[in-house]
Amino acid sequence: MSQSPFIQPSDNATITAADTGHVFHSWSAQGALAPLPxxxxxxxxxxxxxxxxxxxxxxxxxxxxxxxxHPAVVTAIQEQAARLATIGPAYANDARAKAAQKILEHAPEGFHKIFFTNGGADAIENAIRMARLHTGRDKVISRYRSYHGNTGAAIVATGDWRRIPNEYATGHVHVFGPYPYRSNFWATTPEEDSARALEHLERTVVAEGPSSIAAILLEAIPGTAGVIMPTAEYMQGAREIATRYGIMLIIDEVMAGFGRTGKWLAHEHFGITPDLITFAKGVNSGYVPAGGVMISDPIAKTFDDRVFPGGLTYSGHPLAMASIVATIEAMESEGxxxxxxxxxxxxxxxxxxxxxxxxxxxxxxxxxxxxxxxxxxxxxxxxxxxxxxxxxxxxxxxxxxxxxxxxxxxxxxxxxxxxxxxxxxxxxxxxxxxxxxxx
CATH class of the missing domain: 3.90.1150.10 (Aspartate Aminotransferase, domain 1)
Structure with a gap:
């Protein structure tokens, strides 16, 4: 066994050497890394x-x-760790219940249930699963310029290059969304780009067969792809297409949600109500890994008498739940x-x-x-x-x-x-x- 390279006091060079010697990094060729400590x-x-x-x-x-x-969030984690550091998801817990309540205070009307996950990618996985089981359909339409996470269905729903070496999940279809600066629709205005993108979306729905499509999955505002601002007309049009064909609209709020856009949830900018909303990141600023799905009442009701075939060991982990409650309360009180x-x-x-x-x-x-x-x-x-x-x-x-x-x-x-x-x-x-x- 090699001796630990850490010394006290530590410096940048020592920490970098220890990290690159033993940590396998995301999305990287490992040999040329020089991460900032x-x-x-x-x-x-x-x-x-x-x-x-x-x-x-x-x-x-x-x-x-x-x-x-943030002192309030750090204190909440410390106090929860001293009281109860972990508990399985099958048990009722006050921190978990309160976290769900605090999140739902900022959800649209008609949402009364939260499924907690470990992060954004598995929130997407479970939202897709819920949509498929609720509709009895399989296909999911998402955009090429998008990122939804690095797990099975989430990475295939993703639209950038990271999807290509990971295409093992099935039932995924991609469309181009509005992007006026580099329009795929020969548009000259944002309004024209949005209208043509909507036509492209609906034609894809029809061509794929509406009865085969479980969900349309859209980031509220595509983030990693370039903070590409959709128009309200596009988002409202996507909502209308989904409703007309009995398709669930999943809005990915993992990056854009919880204050990032100056709203609690970014889809509020567009005047729409999704069927499922995924979240993570900003809900507790990543202090403890956490994510989840806000579930609209009709979808939640599907599983009143039917087993939902999904679960996670750390779903609603109490340290994460305490950090969510403290984060939301601090955001509310501090503006x-x-x-x-x-x-x-x-x-x-x-x-x-x-x-x-x-x-x-x-x-x-x-x-x-x-x-x-x-x-x-x-x-x-x-x-x-x-x-x-x-x-x-x-x-x-x-x-x-x-x-x-x-x-x-x-x-x-x-x-x-x-x-x-x-x-x-x-x-x-x-x-x-x-x-x-x-x-």
Missing amino acids: IASGSGVKVWDFDGKEYLDFSSQLVNVNIGYQ IVENAATIGETVIGPRLEAMAERLDVIGEVRGVGVFWAMELVADPATKEPLPAAEMGAIKKALMDHGLLPFIADNRIHVVPPCVITADEAETGLAIIEKVLSER
Whole structure:
């Protein structure tokens, strides 16, 4: 057995060596990794083991909505651990019941049940299972520009490259959704793009056979794919198509939910009511792994006298449940969701729009709340994406200036915690503008 390489005090080089020597990382070729070591965090800032401070404009994986080390959430986890650290899902537990109640206070009318999972991917798995069993149908329609998780059905429902080496699940069909900046429908306006995307969706439903389709699965706002803002007309049209053909509408709120867009749930922007809603990430900012499915009453009733063939050992784990309750209560009492809306409207949105006017490298900015993306281009006329090598250089420069970015393809995602102040947001945006101006 090799000796542990950890020493006290630890430093970046030691921690990195220990990590890459023993930890197998997601979505990576392992031999070339050099992950940034993070020692601690507070609010919207983190520090590495050498003491360098970073302003976090990534929220890690767009999930630390309440910021790092929120004292109320940390205390709730500690108190629950001291009282009851774990209990199986077959037992009734006060933390689990209260977490369900707190979530449902922010659900649409007609939702009275929560199925808890360990995260977003298995929330998608179980929502798909519920839709299939409720309808007696098999197929699921989702979008090409989407990400729904890295488990069997969730990864095949996903629309990006990660689906391709993992296509083992069956019954999945993909469509193109609206994306006015790079329209697949030769559209010249967002309204035209949405109308044609809806026609494409309905034609796919008809071609596949409506009686074979269990669900239409849509991210409320596609996040990893680029914070692609749908119009209310598109989302309402998708709801109407689903209703007309007896198809369940599953809205994935894993990334967009719980304050990220300046609403408790992002689908509220569009005036729709889904049949199933998946959540994770922001519900407790990832302090303890947790996710779940909000189940509308008709679907929940299906399983009153019929066994639901699904379950998880850690479904509704009490430490996660305590963190959910404390997170939602803190968001309510501290106006965190409202802060996200205000920062987006008064700081991030206007600042990014002004930046795009000055810098040709910014092809488009789009977003809402603290959920934004800047699409970077080599040529604003052709919209040719900025090459990966240049994106890598931009990422390094941002980090050198003390900003922790979220970079995806040719985009910088501006996704800080929902608790960010106007001054902190301005500091981060100024770093981005400086780096892009000097590239």
